[in-house]
Amino acid sequence: MRVPGLIYASNAMAREIAADKSTQQVVNVAHLPGIIGHSIAMPDIHWGYGFPIGGVAAFDPDDGVLSPGGVGYDINCGVRLLSSGIERRELHGRVAALATALHRAIPSGVGSQSHRKLNEGELRRVLTRGARWAVAAGYGAGEDLELAEEGGCIDGADPAELSERAIERGKPQLGSLGSGNHFCELGYVAEIYDQEAADAFGLALDRVTVLLHSGSRGLGYQVCDDSLRSMLRAADRYGIALPDRQLAAAPLHSDEARRYFAAMACAINFAFANRQMMTHFVREAVDEFFAESCDLSLVYDVCHNIAKWETHQVDGAPRRVCVHRKGATRAFGPGHPDVPERYRAIGQPVLVPGDMGRYSYVLCGTERAMQETFGSSCHGAGRRMSRAQAKKSARGRPIFQELAERGIHVRSDSAGTVAEEIPEAYKDVADVIEVMHGAGIARKVAKLVPMAVVKG
Amino acid sequence: MQRGHRQLDHTADLALELWGESEIDVLLAGAEGVIDIMTDAADVEERGHRHVRIDAVDPQDRLVQWLNEIVVAAVSEGFLFGSADIELEGPTGLSATIRGEPDAGERVVAELKSATYHELALGEERGMWRARVVIDV
Numbered sequence: 001m002r003v004p005g006l007i008y009a010s011n012a013m014a015r016e017i018a019a020d021k022s023t024q025q026v027v028n029v030a031h032l033p034g035i036i037g038h039s040i041a042m043p044d045i046h047w048g049y050g051f052p053i054g055g056v057a058a059f060d061p062d063d064g065v066l067s068p069g070g071v072g073y074d075i076n077c078g079v080r081l082l083s084s085g086i087e088r089r090e091l092h093g094r095v096a097a098l099a100t101a102l103h104r105a106i107p108s109g110v111g112s113q114s115h116r117k118l119n120e121g122e123l124r125r126v127l128t129r130g131a132r133w134a135v136a137a138g139y140g141a142g143e144d145l146e147l148a149e150e151g152g153c154i155d156g157a158d159p160a161e162l163s164e165r166a167i168e169r170g171k172p173q174l175g176s177l178g179s180g181n182h183f184c185e186l187g188y189v190a191e192i193y194d195q196e197a198a199d200a201f202g203l204a205l206d207r208v209t210v211l212l213h214s215g216s217r218g219l220g221y222q223v224c225d226d227s228l229r230s231m232l233r234a235a236d237r238y239g240i241a242l243p244d245r246q247l248a249a250a251p252l253h254s255d256e257a258r259r260y261f262a263a264m265a266c267a268i269n270f271a272f273a274n275r276q277m278m279t280h281f282v283r284e285a286v287d288e289f290f291a292e293s294c295d296l297s298l299v300y301d302v303c304h305n306i307a308k309w310e311t312h313q314v315d316g317a318p319r320r321v322c323v324h325r326k327g328a329t330r331a332f333g334p335g336h337p338d339v340p341e342r343y344r345a346i347g348q349p350v351l352v353p354g355d356m357g358r359y360s361y362v363l364c365g366t367e368r369a370m371q372e373t374f375g376s377s378c379h380g381a382g383r384r385m386s387r388a389q390a391k392k393s394a395r396g397r398p399i400f401q402e403l404a405e406r407g408i409h410v411r412s413d414s415a416g417t418v419a420e421e422i423p424e425a426y427k428d429v430a431d432v433i434e435v436m437h438g439a440g441i442a443r444k445v446a447k448l449v450p451m452a453v454v455k456g
Numbered sequence: 457m458q459r460g461h462r463q464l465d466h467t468a469d470l471a472l473e474l475w476g477e478s479e480i481d482v483l484l485a486g487a488e489g490v491i492d493i494m495t496d497a498a499d500v501e502e503r504g505h506r507h508v509r510i511d512a513v514d515p516q517d518r519l520v521q522w523l524n525e526i527v528v529a530a531v532s533e534g535f536l537f538g539s540a541d542i543e544l545e546g547p548t549g550l551s552a553t554i555r556g557e558p559d560a561g562e563r564v565v566a567e568l569k570s571a572t573y574h575e576l577a578l579g580e581e582r583g584m585w586r587a588r589v590v591i592d593v
Contacts, residue, residue: 049574049592073569073592110567111531169532179567180593218532221569221592225524228573232513245516245573386465387593416565456567 001030006038006372010435013043020045025052028243032057034064034252036314036321042328042378043435044427048072050246053327056376058312059252061320065240066257067249068231068264070324072305073224075264076271077215079351080148080279080301081362081448083201084286084294086208088188091451096409098186098289099452103411105285106184106278107176108456110414114175114277123171124159130269131301134276139175140283140298144276146340148301149330152272154308157265162219163226166263170219170270175277177214179417179456183356184282185211186452190359193444197364200346201299203446210282210296211360211448212275213353215305220267227260252322261307268306275301299362300340300349304329304379312374323374331365331377331442339365350442352433354381356410356453357403357423361433363442377442381429387420394419403453412455421455458584461489466590470568471575474587479515480542482578482585483550486519487526487537490571490591494530495563500538504558510550516578518550519587523571527591529554531568534561568593 005026009017017023022045029051030039036058045054050069059065091098107114118126126133131145131152145152159167177184187209192198203209216223231248234240234256240249250256283296307324314321332339332348339348347364354360369375385393399418403410412418436442459476470493474485491500508525512518529535538556545551557563569592578587 049572049590073572110564111534111561165528169528218528222528225570229513229517229521232517232573245576248573387470388463388465414565 001027003030003035003038005030007041007045008043008435008439008441010043010431013431017045020047022047022052026055028247029055029057031243032065032067032247032249033240034060036060040373040376043432044327044378044380044382046382048326050244051324051326053382054378055326056324056328056373058321058323058374061252061322064252064322065249066252066260066307066322067247067324068224068227068260069246069248070326071224071264071307072326073221074215074305075220075223075267076303077305078271078275078301078303079353080212080275081299081351082210082279082282082296083203083299084208084296086294088206088208091208095451099409099411099454101285101289102184102186102282102452103454105281106454108413108454110179112176112178112456113172116175117172118174120167120171123167126174126273127159127266127269128157129153130272131276134273139277139280144279144298147298148272149303152276152301154265154268156261157269158262159266161259161263162266163222166219166222166226169222170217173217173219174270174274175281176217177278177454177456178217179414181421182214182456184278184454185356185450187211187360187448187450189446190449191447193446197346197443197445200343201349201362201445202297203299203362209448211351211353212278212282214274214278216267216271217274219270223263223267227263230256231260264307268303272301300351302329302351310374312370325376327379328376329379330375331369332375333365333367333370350377352378352380352429354429355423355426356421356450356455357406357408359429360448361429361444362446362448363433363436364445366440366443368440369442373441377436378432381426381432383425384427385425390422390425391416391419393424394422408450409452410455417455459485461485461492463493469593470591472589472591476585479544479585482587483519483522483542484540486523486587486589487540490523490526490568491530491537494566494568495536496565500536501557502538502555504535505553505555506535508552508554512548515547516573516576518548519578519589520571520573520576522550523589527568527570530564534559534564536560536563
C-alpha cells in the first residue's frame with residue numbers, strides 16, 4: 001500500500017464491513033500510483049468493481065492515474081432535489097393520482113427512451129454543453145444551472161472520443177429515468193435539524209419535495225466498457241501493477257487518460273442534461289396537476305460517480321488533484337468558491353437518498369470534509385440483500401399495496417424491479433448519515449419522507 | 457450437450473457461474489444466462505440473425521465483450537439471443553453468427569449495465585470449462 005486506508009463507519013458497521021470484501025478493495029486502491037493522503041471509503045461502503053462503492057481517492061497530476069473503475073459504469077449517476085411551496089396537506093387524498101401523473105410524465109423502465117429522440121448533431125451538442133443544452137432547448141431556467149455541481153456542465157468533453165455504439169445508445173435515451181435503483185420520489189420535509197441551512201436551501205417543514213436519481217444511461221455504461229479495455233492495455237504498457245483488473249488505469253498525463261477523461265466528460269454532461277430534462281417533465285406534470293404554476297425550485301444536483309480536477313490542501317499547500325468519487329458525493333464546506341453563492345456561507349447541499357419506504361436526507365458540506373476526505377461524503381444506503389433474496393422476500397406479498405397502506409404510492413412498469421427494491425433490501429441510511437454527521441464530514445440539515453415513488 | 461449456467465448470490469449485482477465442455481460452450485452458456493436474466497421465460501423465436509466480431513485483450517476479456525454484445529443487442533436494439541455459431545480465433549478473436557428474435561424489446565424485463573472484470577474467472581479443469589462473471593445491474 002502506498003497510503004493508508006481510511007474507512008468511516010460505526011462499530012456496528014465495522015463488523016459487517018470486515019466480513020465483506022470491500023475492505024480489500026480499499027487496500028487495492030491504496031496500491032495505485034500517485035494516490036495522495038488515504039484510500040478513503042464512506043460508511044455506505046460495499047463491494048464494487050475495482051474501487052469499493054463509497055470509495056474516494058485523489059491522485060497527483062504528475063505521477064497519479066485515472067481509473068474508470070474509480071468512476072463506475074453509470075458515469076455521473078447522481079441526485080437532484082427540488083423544493084416547493086406546496087404544503088403536504090394540499091396533497092391529502094391526491095398523492096396516488098399525482099404518482100400516476102409523474103409516472104406518465106417521466107420515461108422510465110428497462111430501455112426507457114426519451115420523448116425526444118436526438119439526431120447525432122444534437123447529441124454531440126448535449127455532450128459538450130450538458131444541462132446548458134437542456135435549458136437552451138426549453139427544459140428549465142438559467143437559474144437551474146447555478147444550482148448544479150459544475151454548473152451542469154463539465155469542461156473537456158470531446159464526442160470524437162466516443163465509440164459509435166456509445167453514440168447509438170445515447171441518442172434515444174436522453175430524458176429518461178432508466179431502471180433498477182433509479183427513481184423519481186415525491187416526498188416532504190419531515191424534520192429539520194439545522195434551521196439556518198434549511199432556510200438557505202429553501203426547505204421548510206411539511207413542504208413537498210421531489211428527488212430524482214438517474215445517470216448517463218447506456219451511453220455512460222458503454223464509455224466505461226470501452227475505456228476499461230484501453231486502460232488494461234495502458235496499465236501493461238506503463239507497468240502499472242493491478243491488484244484487480246477492474247482498477248485498470250493510466251497515468252494522468254497519458255494519451256489514454258486524456259481520451260478517457262474526454263469521453264467520461266461527455267457522459268457526465270449527458271447525465272446532467274438527462275436530469276435537467278426530467279426536472280422539466282416533473283415541473284410540467286405537477287403544474288398540470290394543480291392547474292397552476294407550482295414553482296418547483298432546484299435545491300441542488302450532485303454527482304456520485306465521477307472523476308475530476310479539484311484544488312485541495314495537501315501538506316499545507318493548495319494542489320490540483322484528480323479526485324475519484326465512486327458512490328460518494330462532493331461535500332464542499334462553507335466559503336468554497338465552487339459552492340453556489342446563495343449557499344456559500346452554509347456549505348454545499350449533500351443529497352443522500354435512502355430506500356423507498358423510509359427516508360432520505362439533506363446534509364451540508366463542512367470544512368472537516370475538505371481537510372479529511374477531499375470534500376467528500378456518503379451517497380446512499382447500500383444494499384443489504386441481493387436481488388434474488390429481495391425477490392424471495394417479496395414473493396407472495398402485495399408490495400405495492402403494503403407501501404400504499406404506509407402512505408407511499410409506488411408506480412412502476414416492473415413488479416420485478418419493485419420486488420428487488422423493497423425497503424428492507426437496503427441498509428438504514430440513517431445509520432450512514434449519523435456516521436458522517438458524527439465525524440463532522442457532513443452536517444444533517446433535513447429528513448425527507450417519501451409519499452410517491454416512480455421506479456424504473 | 458453439457459453446458460449450463462446458474463446465478464450466484466451477489467449483494468449489489470448479479471453473478472453467473474458458467475460451465476461447458478469447451479470454451480465455446482461457456483460463451484454460449486453465458487449468452488443463455490444473460491438472456492435468462494433479462495427476459496421472460498418464453499422461448500426466443502429465431503427470426504433474425506446478426507454477425508459479431510470481437511478483438512479482445514485476452515480470453516477473459518473476450519468473454520466480457522461477448523456477453524456485452526448480447527446485453528447491448530437486447531437492451532438497446534431489442535434483439536434477443538437464441539443460438540449462435542461461434543469461431544474462436546486464437547486467444548483473443550471471435551467471430552459469430554447469432555440467431556435470435558428481433559424487435560423484442562418489450563420482452564426485456566431487466567436492464568443490465570455490463571459484464572465486468574470483477575473476480576472474472578475462466579479456465580479448464582479436468583476436461584470441463586468453467587467461468588464466473590459478475591454483471592453490473
